[in-house]
Amino acid sequence: MAQKKMILDLDTGVDDALAIAYAVAAPDVDLIGIVSSYGNNLLDVCAKNSLKLLELLGQTDVPVYKGLPHSSTSDHFDVMQVSKDIHGDNGIGDVDLPEPKRALEEMSGVDFYIEAAHQYGQDLIIIPTGPMTNLAAALEKDPEIAHLIGNVTFMGGALTVEGNVTDVAGKAGVTGQELADDLAVQIEVAPVDQFLGEKVTDVVKEDDGSFTIHSAKRTSTSKSIVIAMGNGAFSPRKLALPGAEELEGKQVRYFANHKEDFKDQRVAVLGGGDAAIDMALMLEDVAEQVYLVHRRDAFRALEHTVAQLEASTIEKLTPYLPKDLTVNADQSVTLNLKRMRADEERPLEVDKVLVNYGFTSNNAALKDWSLDLASERGQIKVDQTMKTSVPGVYAIGDGVVYEGKVALIATGFGEAPTAITNLAKELYPDKRMATHSSSMGIG
Numbered sequence: 001m002a003q004k005k006m007i008l009d010l011d012t013g014v015d016d017a018l019a020i021a022y023a024v025a026a027p028d029v030d031l032i033g034i035v036s037s038y039g040n041n042l043l044d045v046c047a048k049n050s051l052k053l054l055e056l057l058g059q060t061d062v063p064v065y066k067g068l069p070h071s072s073t074s075d076h077f078d079v080m081q082v083s084k085d086i087h088g089d090n091g092i093g094d095v096d097l098p099e100p101k102r103a104l105e106e107m108s109g110v111d112f113y114i115e116a117a118h119q120y121g122q123d124l125i126i127i128p129t130g131p132m133t134n135l136a137a138a139l140e141k142d143p144e145i146a147h148l149i150g151n152v153t154f155m156g157g158a159l160t161v162e163g164n165v166t167d168v169a170g171k172a173g174v175t176g177q178e179l180a181d182d183l184a185v186q187i188e189v190a191p192v193d194q195f196l197g198e199k200v201t202d203v204v205k206e207d208d209g210s211f212t213i214h215s216a217k218r219t220s221t222s223k224s225i226v227i228a229m230g231n232g233a234f235s236p237r238k239l240a241l242p243g244a245e246e247l248e249g250k251q252v253r254y255f256a257n258h259k260e261d262f263k264d265q266r267v268a269v270l271g272g273g274d275a276a277i278d279m280a281l282m283l284e285d286v287a288e289q290v291y292l293v294h295r296r297d298a299f300r301a302l303e304h305t306v307a308q309l310e311a312s313t314i315e316k317l318t319p320y321l322p323k324d325l326t327v328n329a330d331q332s333v334t335l336n337l338k339r340m341r342a343d344e345e346r347p348l349e350v351d352k353v354l355v356n357y358g359f360t361s362n363n364a365a366l367k368d369w370s371l372d373l374a375s376e377r378g379q380i381k382v383d384q385t386m387k388t389s390v391p392g393v394y395a396i397g398d399g400v401v402y403e404g405k406v407a408l409i410a411t412g413f414g415e416a417p418t419a420i421t422n423l424a425k426e427l428y429p430d431k432r433m434a435t436h437s438s439s440m441g442i443g
Helices: 014-025 043-056 081-087 109-123 133-141 143-147 176-189 274-283 303-310 409-427
Strands: 004-010 029-036 064-066 124-128 200-205 211-215 219-222 225-228 233-236 266-270 289-293 315-317 320-327 333-339 345-350 352-355 359-362 379-381 393-396
Touching: 004 014, 004 109, 014 029, 014 043, 029 043, 029 109, 043 064, 064 109, 109 124, 109 133, 109 143, 124 133, 133 143, 225 409, 266 274, 266 345, 274 289, 274 303, 289 320, 289 345, 333 352, 393 409
Parallel strands: 004 029, 004 124, 029 064, 225 393, 266 289, 266 352, 289 315
Antiparallel strands: 200 211, 211 219, 233 359, 320 333, 333 345
């Protein structure tokens, strides 16, 4: 029996199903229980999904505990449409699994946390993949466990705001935009042709082994290719109002990558989740005024995030939904907001509308290329040299998979020189390759 003990805190959806499978198969930890939460679906549905999946995996000895049904700052929880789009109506991709043969544990998930912390101490690992409500409630009920629990690892990240990057050597912590700017400067050390804002529509391997790359703007040829990509292209869910599409990139935005773009402006942020609140909080210190418009009185975000919102100068407009928008003579925008379940309407004049209704992602573009790339779960399979199944094609980044892969930005930085060095050896076998940056003869 492994020394380390693990508790999963899950709003059991498709990704959580994988988490359960990995946890029960891990040889170095014992999964001692699952605490259910709300998020991808309602609490009761998520709890039952955990039981179903454990029975499917033959792990009927792992207990499942029921957590709290909603955040401490609200009195209910409603499943977001984006969750249904990703996880299906039943939370597990609409896969029909048999009803579980056993029941949930009588002890609450919060009490289970406390009991396990006192029993296992530093050997206890807690992994919440959804809201932190259950752990927060346990800490509130018994603050002592904060010093007992060995490790808490939880999900996080930033898509629509300037996220922090801490895994790059030599950088104590920079925003994603600052890192991108630094890389843009660095690439000038060894100038290469850059064609930005173009989608590669097809890649064809010719009979002589070369490649023809097609985009909407040009056709290029190359002896070899390095595909550097993430997990897919993210597409924001659009503001479904007449005229909104024509204002994209101007008065209507879906990203806040450069907060200085909103300096001294009146900004309406539309949405009610963590990302929408993060957007609003990030802009608070640069914008003239930030409004947060949400169709419910309660926000679907972590308690800490909501607490930051409550302490801010952001004006919350709930429960309202945008009904229409018009552009004024001074290029400002008037949003007409309709109160939910009422006839009341109110105008809101702002300079920018920042929409955060969720995102969809996919790597569908690869399927249109004339390359038969071996893949695994939607990711390109590569070997230790970053070589794909197609000779002459290498791939790096979050969109590739190999044994021991660690999905970090720092890992991607290491994969790049690995791919380029091995590719160069393949193209120029008689040439001596530089083994250190100081011997590359650039700059």
